[in-house]
Amino acid sequence: MNRIPRILCWLLFLLSGLAGVHSWAMDDAQSLGSDSAPPAVVVAQTVEGVRLQLDSRVLLEQPNGILGRPRYNPARTQFAISIMPTGAETARLAQVIIFDARTGARLTTLPGHSPQWDAAQNAFVTQVERELPSVAAAQNVARLTAAAYPTTIRVAHHPENSCRTVADWQVDVIPFEEYVARAVPAEVPASWAHHALAAQAVAARTYAWAQILVGRPDYDVTDWANFQMMCDQRYAATDAAVSATAGQYLSAADDALHAPISAMYSAENGHPTLTNPHVSYLQAVPDLFAIGRTRWGHGYGLSQWGAQRRALAGHTYAQILGHYYTDVHLQNGLAPDAVTAHLIEPAAGALRGDWLAWRSLTSYAAAEQSADIAVVLQSNLPLTPTWPSTQPVRLAGASGAWRLPATLVEGQAITVSLYANGVLQEQRPVTVDRTLPAAPALSAPALVTETVLPLTISAGADEELALNLGWRWQGEALFHTPSSGMVVNDAAAHNGAAWSAKAGVDQPGVWYGPYTPELPAGRRYRALFWLRGPQLPASAITQTTALTPVARLDVTDDLGNNVLGLRHVSIADLQAAAEPGYAPIAVDFYLFELPTGLEFRTAWFGQVDLALDRVEIWTLPTDDWRGSGRIEWPIYAMTGTRDIQAAAFDAAGNMSPWAGASVLVRDETAPRFGATPALPTWLNTRPVSLTVAVTDSVSGLDFSNAQLHISPLNEEASAGATLPVTFTQIANPWIGQWAQAVLMEINDGRYTAHFEAADQAANRG
Structure with missing residues (x-):
């Protein structure tokens, strides 16, 4: 009798369940019996959310969650309950969880809400909502x-x-x-x-x-x-x-x-x-x-x-x-003609940089009546070099930005008062803080051959550390919308060149890319876009400028479908130049999972001249890295000589000069294979698919250099074979993934299978 040969090997099988199941049938073996009453289901409010209990046993707790009414199946062996976030129109996000009514075990989850049971003990959901929250209907009627x-x-x-x-x-x-x-x-x-x-x-x-x-x-x-x-x-x-x-x-x-x-x-x-x-x-x-x-x-x-x-x-x-x-x-609505205003910006606290920006939230009556909205700045020290007294500075408008005089004293307190038609609406204190923190101390080895990079970093007690592990992309090397600018030579730029756009000459467009997967997941990051805009003359020191956005910055993944961070940029943002002519504009983001291709995008609106020198990515502390001290940094997508930089940010957001070290990362570690369970004693179907988990986070897998060797264990079997191997994540060679080989034809016998893979540093395992 012919049998597909038994394969003796160290392999990991990937088992995948069925997706998209919208109903669940009771397992007869779980029946409680007609004379056995299940424990009581309790839906309780907690301090911050809801709790589901089976008698006193907690099945789930959800801050800011909503639980529906529990519904038993006819045999009272299971119950179903809806759960969703709090909020307006969140029912479209609801899920129905089905529990064992005796043990409290979670059996399955269905999309939707308002669960029902049929006579065959099957749960079904009749309310499934997945559209955007509907705002059009209310607005169309309201506008009439x-x-x-x-x-x-x-x-x-x-x-x-x-x-x-x-x-x-x-x-x-x-x-x-x-x-x-x-x-x-x-x-x-x-x-x-x-x-x-x-x-x-x-x-x-x-x-x-x-x-x-x-x-x-x-x-x-x-x-x-x-x-x-x-x-x-x-x-x-x-x-x-x-x-x-x-x-x-x-x-x-x-x-x-x-x-x-x-x-x-x-x-x-x-x-x-x-x-x-x-x-x-x-x-x-x-x-x-x-x-x-x-x-x-x-x-x-x-x-x-x-x-x-x-x-x-x-x-x-x-x-x-x-x-x-x-x-x-x-x-x-009870006093519709009242003129009111609320101060949105600045927030109370430190005032850094060269500009004070303010923004207010007014009533519609203020706009209709062209109300006199203004902020008044008051300090116990002179605010401008031309006014030696402590006379207040009045700035008209519901929003705007005022250039801070260079003569302001570090630590000087300023009270920002918002007025509407001469009536005080709100006051807020701010304090001038333009002092940069000192550069942190950074110690790193000259050569690393393992999978971790040992670093020792220290900064001030109230400062937040940041690391740049060579993550830098030049503006002129990114992709650009056609006719949205050109490469220019610029001695002030990081490498002597930048991407520059001229208002009225070039077309508005987007500067995007580089589609990198190189940043590790589970970390907080700060993208610094080094931009240069039009510099206001010194004569404009007491004038204000509008907060109208001139560009939008964002960080995206998945071809722009996943926006991870964003920021609008005004002319005022472009004045605080930490380097000659270029200002670092920060966009913070977090990577929950490994990216497929990150973009750091500048959408230029074409209103003012704008130049992009570079984009730098700095990682900020998370739970596994609190700041100063020694850290074993897992190496991810790093080989060759890397310029490591450390900087510190104070509470006001001022960035220190950076400390640097040059590290040679040499990958001497072969790809690592995952643990594998035993295969069945006999394999009796064709084709035979063999799968193993493999990763190389340093130089990355070489997808063109992997194979599976099949060798016979007895003399009766035919000679062995070498088969090609495919991978599941070829867009990212540093990520853990599955290697797979398929045996289409093979004679009966006992065999051993051996996967072999290489990385981009030619290490084989």
């Missing part, structure tokens, strides 16, 4: 007419809401501000900071009013996550936040009717947030308070956790709203 501030709202009870005990789809008419007071603690913990709660109150109020304007025949909103959550509980802290912001809502700056926007928000919107292409007020913004945190929500508008972190850092609710919602007004 200017509506009066609502006094009540009609709330339908959704069957998935587990925090209220009223009949399904019962519609209650609730006073509008009471509704907001019941919605806020259902969306965020009442223990959070006041300004986070106040920002949530404005967002929830704005969203609810926009839904009222849709004009549904039977109800305005439900009390669940297909709109926003509402329970019956109220708390003193959330009531205070609602009362402090009573009537306040957001409208789009370009909406002449001042209708409330569809103020999307969710639990953790990530860094950066996402752009909703339908509206101007939900555009992506950076959120450094969320860097390194996994998105838990749809990513649009206000981030609830981001609001809490900002509030704890001293931001006001208006600053929070003005950060997450773009091009909006903040006003009071």
Whole structure:
């Protein structure tokens, strides 16, 4: 009888499960029996989220999460429950988890919500929502007419809401501000900071009013996550936040009717947030308070956790709203003609660089009435060289930038006051800090032949260290949109050349690339774009300039589909030149997984001259590297002579001169193969696929130099063979991946199989 030969080898099989399964059938062996009652399922609110218990046993806890009602199958052997993030319209992100009702074991997960069971004990989901949050309908209706501030709202009870005990789809008419007071603690913990709660109150109020304007025949909103959550509980802290912001809502700056926007928000919107292409007020913004945190929500508008972190850092609710919602007004629907303004920038604290930029969030009445919005700078020391006294400096406009005189004293305190029609709106203290930290100390070996690079680094106690391991790309060597500039010789540039664009001569375009996979994952990074723009003359020292963006910088992966970090650049940003003519503009980002091809992009808008010298990437401390001290740095995609640099950033963001060391990285380590389980005793199907895990993180695998050797173990078998090997991640030779060989034909017998691979330094293993 013919049998496919048994293969004796050291191999790792990759087992892949089925994807896209949308139902789950009960295993009869798990039946509890008709006379055995399962433990009780408990859905509990925690300080920061929700908890699911089976009696007293905790099955899951989720900060800023929403749990639906648990539903048993007919035999009560399993139960299903919906889970999703808090936020407006997060039901589209819901999942249904099915648990064993006796043990609490998690059995499977389905996309959607509102689970049901059929007579055959199969779970199915009828509500699956995957589209963008729908904002168009509310806005189209709202723009038809200017509506009066609502006094009540009609709330339908959704069957998935587990925090209220009223009949399904019962519609209650609730006073509008009471509704907001019941919605806020259902969306965020009442223990959070006041300004986070106040920002949530404005967002929830704005969203609810926009839904009222849709004009549904039977109800305005439900009390669940297909709109926003509402329970019956109220708390003193959330009531205070609602009362402090009573009537306040957001409208789009370009909406002449001042209708409330569809103020999307969710639990953790990530860094950066996402752009909703339908509206101007939900555009992506950076959120450094969320860097390194996994998105838990749809990513649009206000981030609830981001609001809490900002509030704890001293931001006001208006600053929070003005950060997450773009091009909006903040006003009071109970006093629509009131002229108000809130100071968004600068934040309280250190003022670095050569410019003071300010930005305010005003009511639409301020814009309609052409209100006199201005900031006044006051200090106990002279602010300008031409005014020896401490006379204040008045700067007109709701936003702008003022060039700081060089005569300002280090540590000088300045009070920034915002006025509307001569009435003080808000004040904020800032302190001049333009002193660069000292260069850190850096020690590195001259030669490294292992897979780690030992480094010793030290800096000041309050400074954040950064490392550059040779990650530098010249601006002129990147890709460029045709006619968007040219290569110029420039002695001030890093290597004597730069990419330069002239306004009115060159076409607006994007400078992009290099599509590198060389940065390791699980790290925080800072991309420094070294840019030169038009330099304002000294005579403009007391004048202001607009904050109009002249370029957008971003870091992306996956051909631009995954935006990891972004920043808009104004003329003021381009004045703080740390090197002759070039200013380092920072874009922070985090790599959760190994990139396929990173791009560092400059979108030039064509309004002013702009030149790009280079892009440098610096890695910043994470959990495995806290800063000063010795570190064993895992080598990834590094061979040859590398210029290692260390720099320090102080609390104000000033960057020190860098300390450098030259290291020769010589790869003397062969590719490493993964552990392999035993194969079945007999293989009796063709073809035979043999797979093993392999990696080489230093010089990278040589994909053209790998093979599988098959050798017989007995004399009766035919002679052995050498087979080609394929790899699963040929775009990235440094990443761990699978090597595979396929035996199409082979005689019966006992064989041994041996994989062999080489790296790009010619080491073989």
